[in-house]
Amino acid sequence: MSQPPDVGAMSPAGPLGILLLDDEEAILESLEMTLADEYRVFTARSGEEGLEILAREQIALVISDQVMPGMSGVEFLERVEKHHPETIRMMLTGYADLGSLTRAINQGHIYRYVPKPWEPDELRLDVRRALEAWQLRQQNVRLASELAVANERLQRENLFLRREVERRYAFDQLIGESPAMHRVFDVIEKVAGTDATVLLTGETGTGKDLVARAIHYAGARKAGRFVAQNCGALPETLLESELFGHKRGAFTGAHADKKGLFELADGGTIFLDEIGETRPGMQVRLLRVLQDGEIRPLGSSETRKVDVRIIAATNRDLRAEVAERRFREDLYYRLRVVEIHLPPxxxxxxxxxxxxxxxxxxxxxxxxxxxxxxxxxxxxxxxxxxxxxxxxxxxxxxxxxxxxxxxxxxxxxxxxxxxxxxxxxxxxxxxxxTTVAGVELDLNRAVDALKRSMIEAAIHETGSKSRAAERLGIPRQSLQKMMKRLGLGADIDEPEG
Ligand SMILES: Nc1ncnc2c1ncn2[C@@H]1O[C@H](COP(=O)(O)OP(=O)(O)OP(=O)(O)O)[C@@H](O)[C@H]1O
Ligand SMILES: [Mg+2]
Structure with missing residues (x-):
């Protein structure tokens, strides 16, 4: 006889409890001898006594005789099933009253029957198998309830995080006492309730990011996602795959299908930052989304509908970019359905x-x-x-x-x-x-001179463009552009290159 895998007859609380029920003392004794080494064995001589023990003790398995004076074995096991449904029920049967036995088995009142006389090793094996199943079921129940608790906690945390984000980006995070900012707030409030595409313009650090989030979280789409992509940060193909997704094998390194941000933002808002940095091919693709509300993942022949609100931002003068044919005019007008300019x-x-x-x-x-x-x-x-x-x-x-x-x-x-x-x-x-042309020109020169000296000082003090940019509170790219425009750079040594 092969040994079953030993899951052990121990529960965390000690040996598992077994209840034996028979009106014949000799049978109880011999059953007890078979099982007492491994289990905590209780014996009862009638159904009533058995139920009392079950109410008091932690019993994993019951073995009951079929025929007893008073409450029959089947009746007893039915009651056990009703009041202690997890307890495993086995029936001992001397002669085959097949009718009631089959009924009991078919109705699920008993797990299996043990014919008299029994083979002790076989009985031990049967009991072990039954308890193995019982332990697995107990474990399942415990795991399921642990899972439910964990799930609930996650949901609570999720809700908390969402509130936290909403709070962080709620309208009232935006500060502004000036009439110029009050005008901005008015527009934000009006557009937040609509799905209109918004173009945010303004110098670096004027709050375009913050305003984009405020519009999303003040509107009906706040239940959806807010996803942001800096269009200047990636080469064109990568940007395309970020935004529109790709099919497996669309390009070297595309090992699996990937959803794009437009799909992730379905029902929410996508923030296309630094839109002025996009190249003509990307501009055509964005125009298509704006016109048809459809995206096509890289390498796919199928288009998909998406319901996404678009907010774009740039610190470039897009109108000038259009005039110089670096930015598509049709896209420009599609984007600036509403334009919000954040004053310096x-x-x-x-x-x-x-x-x-x-x-x-x-x-x-x-x-x-x-x-x-x-x-x-x-x-x-x-x-x-x-x-x-x-x-x-x-x-x-x-x-x-x-x-x-x-x-x-x-x-x-x-x-x-x-x-x-x-x-x-x-x-x-x-x-x-001051708007007189001459004054403005002087002012610009003065500002440039100031920028020049601040940049020089920052680079000399920090020793690198990146740290200087950080010190000046502007992105490194902007610093580089500014330096180029101001004719700085070649004559400043930069240790980090
Ligand atoms: N009106 C405001 N009230 C409170 N904080 C603001 C406001 N405007 C900007 N800020 C803060 O200033 C910092 C820069 O703002 P933000 O990132 O939105 O600028 P940006 O216009 O997107 O700049 P860039 O063009 O460099 O990306 C952020 O930390 C933001 O929280
Ligand atoms: Mg920004």
């Missing part, structure tokens, strides 16, 4: 104090500082600075100040970075609203 910070200086305080609160919380505000002259420097990196530059400056603030409770001029606080570098306050 220097044109809305009245926003500076509120922004500065918000960033200070945030930095205090993040770094455990106790800064309660800015000295008057520190705030004056902020109001006078040119903020080429806009809100991002202000945010970075305040984080830097807070990091170095120690126990100070007020931000003073000496704590500011040299570009902003340094007396020789601070530019004269600019009168807002």
């Amino acid at each position: 910070l220097r044109e809305r200086r009245s926003d500076i104090p509120a922004l500065a305080h918000r960033f200070l609160d945030r930095a205090n919380a993040k770094m455990g500082r106790v800064l309660r505000g800015f000295s008057q002259s520190a705030m004056e420097r902020f109001m006078a600075h040119s903020w080429a990196g806009n809100v991002r530059e202000l945010e970075n400056e305040i984080e830097r100040v807070a990091a170095l603030a120690g126990e100070a409770d007020l931000v003073t001029v000496d704590m500011l970075s040299e570009e902003i606080g340094g007396p020789t570098r601070a530019p004269a306050p600019v009168a807002p609203g």
Whole structure:
């Protein structure tokens, strides 16, 4: 006889319990002898006594005689099934009253029957197999309930994260006291409730990202996804596969089918950042999505409908790009159904104090500082600075100040970075609203001169373009472009290349 796999007759609480029921003492004794080595054995002489034991003890398996005075074996096992459904039921039968036996088996009241006289080894094997099944079932029940608990926790966490994100990107994260920003808020509020395509324009760091999210989370699509893709960050084929997906084998390295962001954003919003960096082929494909609401994965011959709201952003002058034929005019008009221009910070200086305080609160919380505000002259420097990196530059400056603030409770001029606080570098306050051509030209020159000296200083101090860009609060790419335009670069050594 082959041995069954030994799952063990032990439960975590000790040996498993077995109840034996027979009106004949001799049979009980010999059954007990067969099984007592491995299990905790209980014996009962009547159905009533058996039920009492079952109510009291942890019983995994019952073996009952078929014919007994009073409650019959079948009746007893029916009751066991009703009140202790997990308990495994076996029936001992001396002569075959086949009718009631088959009925009991067919109705599922018993797991199997043991003919009298029994072979002790065989009985042990039967019992083991039955208990193996019982243990697996118990384990299943436990795992299923653990799974249900884990699932529920995940769902709660998910909900929490979603709320967290919504809170982070809700409208009220956007700060602006200036009339210019109030006009922006009005438009956001109006477009959020629609599916209109929006084009966000404005210099780097003016809040295009934040506004895109605000539009999504303030509208009906907030239950769907918000996905963002920087169109300037990838070569064309990769960008195409990111946005539209690909079929397996569409190009070298496409090992499996992949869904694109347009499909992921179905029912939600896709944010196409740096749309001005896209090449003509991509512009044609985007135009098709905008016209037909259809995408075609790379390498696929089938198109798919998607329901996606598109928000695009650029810090380029797209109209000029159109004039120079670098950007398709038809796409431009499709994108700017609504255009929201985010004015540079220097044109809305009245926003500076509120922004500065918000960033200070945030930095205090993040770094455990106790800064309660800015000295008057520190705030004056902020109001006078040119903020080429806009809100991002202000945010970075305040984080830097807070990091170095120690126990100070007020931000003073000496704590500011040299570009902003340094007396020789601070530019004269600019009168807002100067539109006379000559004045504007001088202003531009002055700003360029300032940019030049700040860039030189930053590169010399930090030793690399990347770190200088970080210090200046602008992307490295923008710094490079700016340097090229200002005629800087060749004459500045850069250790990192
Ligand atoms: N109105 C605002 N209120 C509060 N925080 C703002 C505001 N505008 C911008 N910020 C913050 O300034 C930083 C830069 O903003 P954001 O990334 O949205 O700029 P962007 O226009 O997308 O810049 P880029 O063109 O470089 O991508 C972010 O940390 C953002 O949270
Ligand atoms: Mg951005």
